[in-house]
Amino acid sequence: MSKKEFRLNPSLLAAAAAGIMSGNAAAQEASIGTTPAEVVVTATRLPTLASRTPVAMSVVSGAQLVMEGSDSPAQLGKRLPNLHLDQAAEGLRITIRGVTNSDSTDKGDPSAAFLLDGVYIPRGPAQTFAFLDVDRIEVLRGPQGTLYGRNTTAGVINVISNAPTARFDASAGAEAGSFNSRKFNATVNVPVSPALALRAAVAGQRHDSYLHNAQGTPYELGLDRGERSARLSALLALGQDAALLVRYDHGRASENNDRFVPDTNFYDGISTGTPNWRAGSTDQRLTNAFRPPNTVPEQGYNEKRARGLGAQLEWKLGAATLTWLGSHRRFDQDMLVNYYYRVAPGFALGVHNLYTGKNQADSHELRVSTDAARALSGQAGLYYFSEESHTTYSFRGLQLLGLPPYYVFPSGPTKADSRAVFGQLTWRMTDRVRATAGARSTHDDKSRIGSTNFQLAAAFNPATDTRLLNAAQIETSKTTWRLGLDADIGASTLAWLSIATGYKAGGFNDGCAAGSTALGIGCPPAIAVPASTLFYQPETLRSIEIGSRTRLWDGRATVNAVAFDYDYTNLQLSGVAVLQGAPRFVTSNAGVASVKGLELDGTVQVLERGSLAWSLTLLDAHYDVYSPDGVRSWAGRKLDRAPSRVATLGYDHRFTLGGGQLTAGMFARASSEYVIAVPSQGLSYRIPSHTSTDLRLGWQPQGAPWSVLARVRNLEDKVRPIAIDSFGMTTPSDPRTVDLRVDYRF
Template sequence: MSSIAWGAAAQSLPQQSDSGAAIPEIIVTAQRSAAPESKTPVAMSVLGGADLEKAGLDTAGDLGARLPNVYLQESFDGLRIAIRGVSNADVTEKGDPSAAFMVDGVYLARPQSQTVSFYDVERIEVLRGPQGTLYGRNTTAGVVNVISKAPAPYFEGNANATVGSYGTRNAGAMVNVPVNDMLALRAAVTANRHDAYLRNGQGTPYTLGLDRDDRAARLSAKFSPGHGVTALVRYDAGRDDTNNDSAVPDANFYSGIASGKPVWNDDSTSRRLTNRFRAPNSVPEQGYSRKKTANLTAELAWDLGPATVSWLGAHRHFEHDYLYNFYYRVAPTVALGTRNDFHADYAQDSHELRIATNGSGPLNAQAGVYWFHEKATALYDFRDLQPVGLTPYYVFDSDPVDARSKAVFGQATYAIAPRLRATAGARYTEDDKSRYGYIGYQQKAAFNPATDLRELNAGAISSHKTTWRLGLDYDLSPATLLYGSVSTGYKAGGFNDGCVSGASQVVAGSTVTCPAASGVPADTLVYRPETVRAWEAGLKTRFWDGRASLNLAAFHYDYRNLQLSAETVVNGRPRYETTNAGEAAVRGLEADGQVRATAHDRVTYAFTLLDAHYTSYMPDSLHSWAGVKLDRAPGRTLALGYEHGFDLAGGVLTAGASTRASAAYLLSVPTQQLQFRVPGHTESDLRLGWEPLGGRWSLQARVRNLENEVRPLTISASGLTVPSAPRTADMRLDYRF
């Protein structure tokens, strides 16, 4: 396994055998301007495109266990991101994440569209901690930014193919063409498939999920007409046809759930990955998920000498259809089968105009304005819930859900002394959300006013916040940076399903009301913004003639109104509800780096300590969760990786291994007072690569999750549990031209 096992090193292992083995510097844009990673006063991990390809990490979920204090986990309902114990589970069209996921600097609002394939990637920057000043709202936990390769002024191309276990078959290609001195074009494509990891033990002929079937393409153009003007335009489109039935009952991992005290069981990996649930009320159908994306991004920069003016604009369209067969626990010892049909259409537009100073003077400043708009239509219907008193079709129809955000921001760094710099920044954000829709109680899929009922399901909320950052950084030596900061973050408030008794609204041309029997208190329909104040101190250093590195970060967060989401029952009817969890505290220590003993030997390491817990939280009116750990917050983790290159006749054989050991952590369902403890575990990877000297091709063989142990990634209030991947093996061939 390459050094990206713990992200501090994002460059490929050198092939030359000279005595120098200095760690190459990485240029990042974490502070929205290009700077060496070792001189950027932010806790971050950088994953280089070459090492991503070596290790076969081509989705966000692949990265989750390979970054300090970061979990990126792909669930049936989208990507879940947790950084330093902070995450959010509301992946519906009205929800927001706690960590922003970006592609080429553009925020992706929907977690379902964040399960993208990585291809032709320059690097991935993962910033830990609130980034409310330069990146804005919904970054209380941090930022993940995937940066694609831009067209270059020279000709190059490559092609790759991968085969492996579970029927893995992947292929990709790229070509870069300089048309003339001003214009360069780049095209990249990818296609990826593997069979399901899950097994069907339900007695039906249908296949289950944790499979893969996606393809995507990107065309980029870079135009440099002179006079300091540069334009970069990217268009990409993709399709994903995986199976959405990617969960098993929580009983595959735990016993004693009915008693309210789940205990880890001793099932084998094979049994954990087998869905044996047979619903007493319904017969499953073949599950599916069909996603289509089309995205246009444009960047324009004009270097005016003292400053550069830049604009980043994007339009993204995402369409999603699926059929999902739910495992739905309605009582401690009773579970139903529920078929869920879904269709949604999302369109988002964003624009950012920014001006930043140039030059090497004592002042480095930037300021800008930001605008975002997302419009979504979504239709859910749930079947087979007649045993709980509902109609054959229980429908949620929203048209539209509208989210708007605008902000103004600025940040400046001033050199107080030759080695001492001070930073101050602030951002003011306004957010507006609304929904027009209804909840339908229907006999069939189509609404019939003669037999069916509708009740209002609409909401609106506005919120605003000023976030800020103050920091100092000091060069202890030319190779050592010491920094400290205090910063704040903000996540917009929102609304829940339901209505206030007597309310009415015109939806789809007709008036829909809220019957008295369905009404809920107005204060339960909205939840407040989530905020955080974070103190952080860190050190980044290179030593041993630049052949070793150490990154240290110590942090303390105070969270207010932490947003938690789960299924719940309101007036006897299932709903998805978000509440504010009072207060939480997060503190910890991170250390990571690498050592290059020779040009062919590289060791990577990372160690984390984390204490993330509620300080004030009452899931109900009876129980206090003060002191209970936040989800996905192991007290300690340790990761080690080693890679060695052997000079053989005609080439270099590279062997690598990495392992990560994690202490136990929790996955909780507060609405049911359930705490699922995931035991401590290790996960190890192996890699063997061959590259001939001066050759155009290379070969990689990889094994991931050598232990072949699986764990729950997510557990819903209804008992749906998404497992991690079992042991997999593959071989990749690359050819460059």
């Protein structure tokens, strides 16, 4: 709801909510195929107009998500500059400007933070749930260490849901499409009293697998979907100067995590260490015909459950505003995956991976901010985050490697605690020029107790089985800072220059330090892991960014330009390596990397009924110093998912026809080639240049409460790898899909 709408409502609820909701002002469609409009965002943790916010970012509204059919994070990536969002088997993988991380285990951290209503969601599998009643999504590119904290070296994705408002509103929608796709969603907003409003939202969706099973079994494969979610929100006015917003959300997903095919579906020459892209139809690429020589695949499954309780209190104290944001979240997952597990060039095993995990996280932020219109304004705060996980990975089928029938990794508790103090000041040097300085001091404490078990049966038997200790603890600290200068050039252009640093916490791998003891297991020197292998150091970077935002022709067009230069140190990369005679998942520091590029995007209103949006990105992201095996140098090689050039073009047009409005739209994305590398195997997979096109056609009768929308996604029906792991398991992109949607507003 916009500030104007609140001012028009004289109720106590609207008056109190104006403050807490100023950051939730409805984002107008600000990207592909929409009319240029002003948008209120909270990228700086305070409500500002997007056109006056000196940060490289993109904003997508909830209405735009519905129009495009982007109902999950993985479907959003291709729409925005220098962003890859890929739903791999292990969860959501975020790549911004070529910077990513592949360690999705309970001990790993992402390079980009995924937030739901400002709350950090730490685990990749918990980030894959469908969008529910979204107001807008803000994507910030570049390090955000000062205001958002650790693990934001690549950037931030903040999904902001609709909050209750002071008027009754209800809507419902349903979809049906290819692969037996069906979806529904509904929302209702009820102002209970002048001081209280409630909002409820529910959604569900399902579609069959995109993959074809040629393994000779009757089982279904992955790339399917089955999900239900709900959210209940309450907004309570506490007098004229304070408001409390409380949200509870719950989501369940029942899917299949056998969502991959062998890399040989896309490449030849893997056995020689030089994968070469080969021709193939979409059906061939989406067919899993691997027949394991050692076992028979079982029916895979992936059961996920997420729930969270969050609260935001905003209290105006004269010249300052006090904000508290707190959250408690839980995530459970149980799955069975049938691995394609390459153990030697040209030879792979079938391995059954059974996983169970329970994760809970608590976070609190207390922040004080002053009016941004003052000559000297600022914000400062305290932050606390705590996470605890209990997981068990169990592998069956590795006997040909000399391992027992059950190769098991029970871990827990795995803990991560982070504490930070931060502040940022802005000085209005003149009416047009502002200088900003900020800093954040963060301290991270991580620990884990677990083991590597060699078992003859599903349950550990101390009489016949053996186990090695996995136990480590590491503390890392860093002060990140940001300096910025921004200026209004005329009435229509904002320009800025910023220098910022970022930090991602260090961590540990499997194993133990000599002399340590836990779970009744010792760690003698003969099996201890050297500190250089057991631990990896924090990832840090320095970023220089120059940008501008310009509105032209009385707001009928926008042009945004950003140039950036990163200097990365200790980039964290992950993969499988053999330690102590058994395969382990290892993260190491990649030395030094360089990232620089240019991002251009804009919108144009064409006549009265058309709107065009475009973008062009140029990117050079490569290693400066890196040797994955200590012998070969990868200096000069590109970082993963870092195409040198990407261009997008979208157009929408509205027609008055037959007593209603017909809307036609298209979106096209053209990408140059890029790579997905597996450093631990010395492999680099080239993804050729490609183009993807989406079409849509909508109809709404004049004055009618209902509308209908038809969509085609990936018109070319071409697929490509979006993730390739150390074993050769390749997750393909989605094929062409067609759907029809009906919406009704009460």
